[in-house]
Amino acid sequence: MKREFIKGLLPDIGDDVLKQIMDQHSTDVGALRSKIEALETERDGLKTQLNDANTEIQSYKDMDIDGIKQKAADWENKYNTDTQALKDKLSEQEYSYAVNGAVSGMQFTSAAAKKAFVSDLKDKGLKLEDGKLLGLDDYVKTYKESDPHAFADDDGGDPQPRVVGRTTGGNAGGAMAAMRAAMGLPNNTKE
Incomplete structure (x- = not known):
């Protein structure tokens, strides 16, 4: 206005x-x-x-709802599979540590005998409880009966020495002559 x-x-x-x-x-x-x-x-x-x-x-209208549901199910399956694989790996690792700990105090006649025993023990699959293999003593006893040469003597001492008899012949120059002969030098010692 x-x-x-x-x-x-x-x-x-x-x-x-x-x-x-x-x-x-x-x-x-x-x-x-x-x-x-x-x-x-x-x-x-x-x-x-x-x-x-x-x-x-x-x-929302354009979304593939079934596809989204499938992806969610796939991720859930992947999570479950990965989780189970991790649990299995941890169990296997724990079992392997228990086996190695159990055989660490045992005396074997060779590295191959120890390797074979460890492999057979793992294959046996003894139950593991609180880090210890249940039934290990019975298994070792049975194994010793079936393969007694795999284990070294359990008496705690050294193996019996092997005695070799004396060779014939005299002492021709002693230790010095033996060393000279081994080196290919002439024997210059007086007899």
């Missing part, structure tokens, strides 16, 4: 009254403009939300 419009309608209006009318009009228009801006902002926000919701709904 303009001042000229009001003066045209009311030519006798005073300037104070006209000023009051114009001030009131400005206040009312300002309040309405503020409401309009708030409503426009709300409308724009709702439009954005509606567009986002429609886009999301369309993405």
Whole structure:
């Protein structure tokens, strides 16, 4: 609303009254403009939300739900398989440590005999409880009966020495002569 419009309608209006009318009009228009801006902002926000919701709904419509379910099942199977493989590996490692600990104090006649015993013991699959193989003593006893040459004597001492008889012949120069002969040097010792 303009001042000229009001003066045209009311030519006798005073300037104070006209000023009051114009001030009131400005206040009312300002309040309405503020409401309009708030409503426009709300409308724009709702439009954005509606567009986002429609886009999301369309993405759900476009989704391969069965494919997603299959991928979830595949990941669950992979997790279960990997977890079981890890448990098996840890059990195998623990069993191997128990076997190696059990044979560490045993005396074998050779490295091959020890290797064969360890392999047979692992194949036997004795039950492991608290880090110890149950039935190990019985297994060792049976193994010693079936292959007595695999184990060294358990008497705790050294094996019996083998005695060789004296050779005939005299001492022709002693140790020095023997060394010279071994080196291919002539024997210069006096007899």
